[in-house]
Amino acid sequence: MLTGLRGVGKTVLLNEFERLAEGRGYFHEHIEVGEDGELPQRLAAAFRRLLLSMDAKRRIGERVHRALGVLKAFNIRLPDGLELNIDVDAVHGPADSGDLATDLAGLFVELGEVARDHDTGVLITVDEVHYVKLATLEALVMGLHRATQLALPITVAGAGLPSLATLTGEAKSYAERVFTFPDIDTLAQDQAREALDLPAADENVQWTDDALDRVVEVTRGYPYFLQEYGKQAWEAAEGPALITLDDVERSIPVATAELDDGFFRVRTGRTSDAERAYLRAMAEIGPGPVRTSDVASLLSKRTTALGPVRDGLLKKALCYSPRWGVIDFTVPMFDSFMKRWIPEVPPFGERTR
Ligand SMILES: Nc1ncnc2c1ncn2[C@@H]1O[C@H](COP(=O)(O)OP(=O)(O)O)[C@@H](O)[C@H]1O
Ligand SMILES: [Mg+2]
Incomplete structure (x- = not known):
């Protein structure tokens, strides 16, 4: 469960997790929570896509039908469950008690078993988790914990702002068992320099030392700012093969204006x-x-x-x-x-x- 300010690379990391999962032949789905904080419906839709793509790839048939039936029952039970287009009969019991934690546990177990029986795994990435209400997040943790106890090959990786709801009590101790909570922050000086230097070197372009230092200084190593200031320095440099301090200085006002009009203003x-x-x-x-x-x-x-x-x-x-x-x-x-x-x-x- 990655936390950090905007633009530090949380979403980039989630994408990387997905790439790793894909490389191992696991199935994955990505959810982005909106300001409405709604999670169960988004999860249900992700579960549906996962089951259908597992079926399409592995021809699982019967077992997937049952899981879809469980999902259908779950969805019908949701307060304002959207119509999920699931062409099977609802299977009552595992995920339609009306208690979200219990029902999510039912779904995670159902999907985890399908994955286990077919020697694969499932990764669900959830971005912008800070919008999720405390009670819903608790239910997610409890549900996932059940699947973890059973050692089923299904997991969730999330990312959100530091405002992420603080779990307490039982949910907290479960969360500590199913998640780690790394703080994602600025890049260290040498990492920030590499973020500029390596991609340029790939194109046979060098930065002077003082040019690199200057960009690291103005950006303080924030990834999104490195991207923007680096880009504008690249554009300002006459080239062909060197980016100098002078190029950086001329590009700073341009990069700042770009950030003001985009990255910052969009938030306001x-x-x-x-x-x-x-x-x-x-x-x-x-x-x-x-x-x-x-x-x-x-x-x-x-x-x-x-x-x-x-x-x-x-x-x-x-x-x-x-x-x-x-x-x-x-x-x-x-x-x-x-x-x-x-x-x-x-x-x-x-x-x-
Ligand atoms: N490790 C990194 N090194 C260099 N640039 C990065 C790194 N991580 C992120 N970035 C840059 O920062 C931008 C914002 O990252 P993003 O993952 O969208 O941030 P967040 O999700 O934390 O708001 C990326 O598009 C990329 O340009
Ligand atoms: Mg993000």
Whole structure:
């Protein structure tokens, strides 16, 4: 279960896991959770695709029909289960009790057994897990734990922002048995240099040392920024075979503008005036994390009065709360962007755009 800020390479890693699974002849499906946080329906659809492709490739027939029947019963039982086009009779019992953890366990076991009986494995990757509600995440963990206990060849790898729901109690101890929780962060200096240097070397292009150092410095080793600043330096260099510090310096404003218009701005698309004022005040106080009480005093408001604004930012996953009373951006270097975008802290409640 990978966690980290936006643009550090979580999705890239999930794709890599899928590639590894594929290389071993395992079956895999990818789910991206949306802001609605809906997971069971997305899982059901993934299970269906998995079963159908296992059947298509391995001609499993009967066993797959039963599993599809179990899935059908599960789906009918979901609160607003979408019509899954499954052309078999529902099989009642294993996954339609109405208790999500039990039913997911039933599904994981069903699918895991099909995989085991046919000497293959199943990987489900789930991206943007931070949108999933705590109770649903708990059910996922419990369900997967059951299949793990039975040593069935099925697993889930997830990725999400650091705001990922914090599991407690039983769910937590199960989660620690079925998942590891690596923090995905900036690349170390030599890794960041390699990320620029190796692909260029493949094209017989060299970077000067000071050029590499400069890009690593401005990007602080954040993968997405390395990609963007590296690209613009490449474009700015006259070539044919060398990228210099001067090229980098000329490309920095271009890369910054690109990020502002794309990577950063896209996150602010649906923010309200109040939310933008809040974000701008956070940026004023520090790069983050900042205390919500400090944000409130800068905006001349009571902390409680700003509660709904703060909750809106958490819900949109623009911010997360690393601990009580503290808030931080989920996007690296978002403070500098806010300062470029809105030069002064606006009076709270006034139009900012
Ligand atoms: N290990 C890496 N080395 C270099 N660049 C990377 C690496 N991981 C990610 N990137 C770059 O960062 C971009 C964003 O990665 P992504 O996986 O989408 O981030 P996240 O899912 O954490 O928001 C990628 O498209 C790629 O350009
Ligand atoms: Mg991602």
